[in-house]
Amino acid sequence: MIQLFFIFFTINEITGLEFEKSLDTNVSDIVSCSCTTGEIKLLNETCIAGVLQNETCPESGFQCCAPCDSTCLEINDWFVEHRDKFCRSLGGTCKHDSNTCNGNYNSGMCGGKKWRKCCTPPDVFKISVLSYTVQIILIIMIILTNGLVILRTITDKSLHTVPYVGICCLANADLLLAVFWFIIQSLTFYHGTMIMNVNKQFRHLLDLAFVCEMKIIIQILLITLDRFLAVVYPMVHYKWTQARVLTVKKTIIISACAWSVAALLGYSRRFSGEWVSCHRIIIMSIFRTIVPLCVTAVLNLMIFFTIEYKSGVSHVCKEDISSSKPSESKKIVLSVQNKKAARTVGLILISILLAYVPLRIITMLSICEVYMGLYEKLSDYIVFAKLLNSLINPTLYAISTPTFINSVKKIFIKRRDPVTQNQTRSSNLSKK
Incomplete structure (x- = not known):
C-alpha cells in the first residue's frame, strides 16, 4: 500500500512539473509576442x-x-x-x-x-465519380442532339425560316451551356473543390454559364412571340413577313441582341448584392426568371386558345382537308401546322419551367436560410436539371417537327442513292 502511494505521488509530481513548464513556455510566448x-x-x-x-x-x-x-x-x-x-x-x-x-x-x-x-x-461541391460519369454521358448526348439541330438548320434551306432559326438559336444556347458546365464540373472533379477555390478568375465560367441560362429563357420568349403574332395576328405577321420586317437575317440579329441582354442579366449578380440579401434574391429571381417564363406561358395559352376555339379545327382528318375548297384547305393545313408548332414550343417551355423554376427556389431558400446547407446538398441536382433540360429541348423539337424529321431523313437518302443507282444499273445489265 505504501509503495502504491509512493508511485502515485511521484507521477503527480512529474505531471505537475510538466504542466508548469508548458504554462511557463506559453506565458513566455505571449510575453514575447508584442501586441500593444x-x-x-x-x-x-x-x-x-x-x-x-x-x-x-x-x-x-x-x-x-x-x-x-x-x-x-x-x-x-x-x-x-x-x-x-x-x-x-x-x-x-x-x-x-x-x-x-x-x-x-x-x-x-x-x-x-x-x-x-x-x-x-x-472540399465544398466535391463531385463523386458516378455523378461525374453520368454528367459526361449527358453532355455528349447534348452535343450530338443540339449539334444536329444547328447543322441541319444551317445546311437545309427548307429550314431557313423564322421559327426554325429561332429554335436553332435556342439549341446554340443549350450547347454552350453544356460546354461551360462540362469545363466547370471537370475542374471541380479534378481539384476536388469548387472552382473559385482553385482560381478566382474561374468565376467567369460560372457567369458565362448563367448568361447561357438567361439566353435560353429569353430565346423561348422570342420564339413564342413569333408564334403568337402568327396565330393571333396572322395578317400583321404576314405583312411583316412580306415587307421583310421579319426575316431570317433579322432573326439572327435579334438573337445576337438577346445575347447582350442575357449578358447584362447574367453579370448583374456581381453588383446587385443578391447573394447577401433575402429580399434582393427574391426580387432578382422573379425579374430574371419567373416573369419571362410566366409571360411565355400566358402567350402559349393564348395561342392554344386561339387555335382551338377561334379556328374550330381541334381534330382535322386528311379526308376533310381533301374534300374542302382550296382556300379552306389551306387555312386548315396552316392551322394544323400552327397547332403542332405551338405544341412543340409549349413542351419545350414546360421543360424549361421544370428545370429553372426549382433552381431559383433552391437559391432563394439557401440565401434566406430556410434550410441550412441546402444549396450544397442539392448541387448535383442543380447541374443535372440544367443538363437534362439542354438535352430535352432539342429532343422534343426533333421528334415533334415533321419538317426537321424529313430534313434528317434526306441525309440517309443521299447516302443510299449511290447504292440504289448501282443496283438499278446491275439489274439493267442483267436484263440485256
Missing part, C-alpha cells in the same frame, strides 16, 4: 476586426487582433444573422480576410465591407 494596440489570440481563432500583421508572431502560435468594441461586435453579429446566410449554407464562415482560412476566401457572399469574405471549406 490589440488583443492576443491563438492563430486558429477569428479576429473580427482583422489581424494586425505588424504585431503578429505566428512562430509562437499567437496573433494580434485589431481592437473591436461593443459596436463592432454588434455590427458583426447583425451581418452574421442577416447577410452571411449563403456563405453559411456552403459550410463557410464570413470573416476578415486577414485571418487564416482552412480553404479559400471568396468575395460577394458576405455582408459588410469588401474585406469580409467567405472562407469556404476545401
Whole structure:
C-alpha cells in the first residue's frame, strides 16, 4: 500500500512539473509576442476586426487582433444573422480576410465591407465519380442532339425560316451551356473543390454559364412571340413577313441582341448584392426568371386558345382537308401546322419551367436560410436539371417537327442513292 502511494505521488509530481513548464513556455510566448494596440489570440481563432500583421508572431502560435468594441461586435453579429446566410449554407464562415482560412476566401457572399469574405471549406461541391460519369454521358448526348439541330438548320434551306432559326438559336444556347458546365464540373472533379477555390478568375465560367441560362429563357420568349403574332395576328405577321420586317437575317440579329441582354442579366449578380440579401434574391429571381417564363406561358395559352376555339379545327382528318375548297384547305393545313408548332414550343417551355423554376427556389431558400446547407446538398441536382433540360429541348423539337424529321431523313437518302443507282444499273445489265 505504501509503495502504491509512493508511485502515485511521484507521477503527480512529474505531471505537475510538466504542466508548469508548458504554462511557463506559453506565458513566455505571449510575453514575447508584442501586441500593444490589440488583443492576443491563438492563430486558429477569428479576429473580427482583422489581424494586425505588424504585431503578429505566428512562430509562437499567437496573433494580434485589431481592437473591436461593443459596436463592432454588434455590427458583426447583425451581418452574421442577416447577410452571411449563403456563405453559411456552403459550410463557410464570413470573416476578415486577414485571418487564416482552412480553404479559400471568396468575395460577394458576405455582408459588410469588401474585406469580409467567405472562407469556404476545401472540399465544398466535391463531385463523386458516378455523378461525374453520368454528367459526361449527358453532355455528349447534348452535343450530338443540339449539334444536329444547328447543322441541319444551317445546311437545309427548307429550314431557313423564322421559327426554325429561332429554335436553332435556342439549341446554340443549350450547347454552350453544356460546354461551360462540362469545363466547370471537370475542374471541380479534378481539384476536388469548387472552382473559385482553385482560381478566382474561374468565376467567369460560372457567369458565362448563367448568361447561357438567361439566353435560353429569353430565346423561348422570342420564339413564342413569333408564334403568337402568327396565330393571333396572322395578317400583321404576314405583312411583316412580306415587307421583310421579319426575316431570317433579322432573326439572327435579334438573337445576337438577346445575347447582350442575357449578358447584362447574367453579370448583374456581381453588383446587385443578391447573394447577401433575402429580399434582393427574391426580387432578382422573379425579374430574371419567373416573369419571362410566366409571360411565355400566358402567350402559349393564348395561342392554344386561339387555335382551338377561334379556328374550330381541334381534330382535322386528311379526308376533310381533301374534300374542302382550296382556300379552306389551306387555312386548315396552316392551322394544323400552327397547332403542332405551338405544341412543340409549349413542351419545350414546360421543360424549361421544370428545370429553372426549382433552381431559383433552391437559391432563394439557401440565401434566406430556410434550410441550412441546402444549396450544397442539392448541387448535383442543380447541374443535372440544367443538363437534362439542354438535352430535352432539342429532343422534343426533333421528334415533334415533321419538317426537321424529313430534313434528317434526306441525309440517309443521299447516302443510299449511290447504292440504289448501282443496283438499278446491275439489274439493267442483267436484263440485256
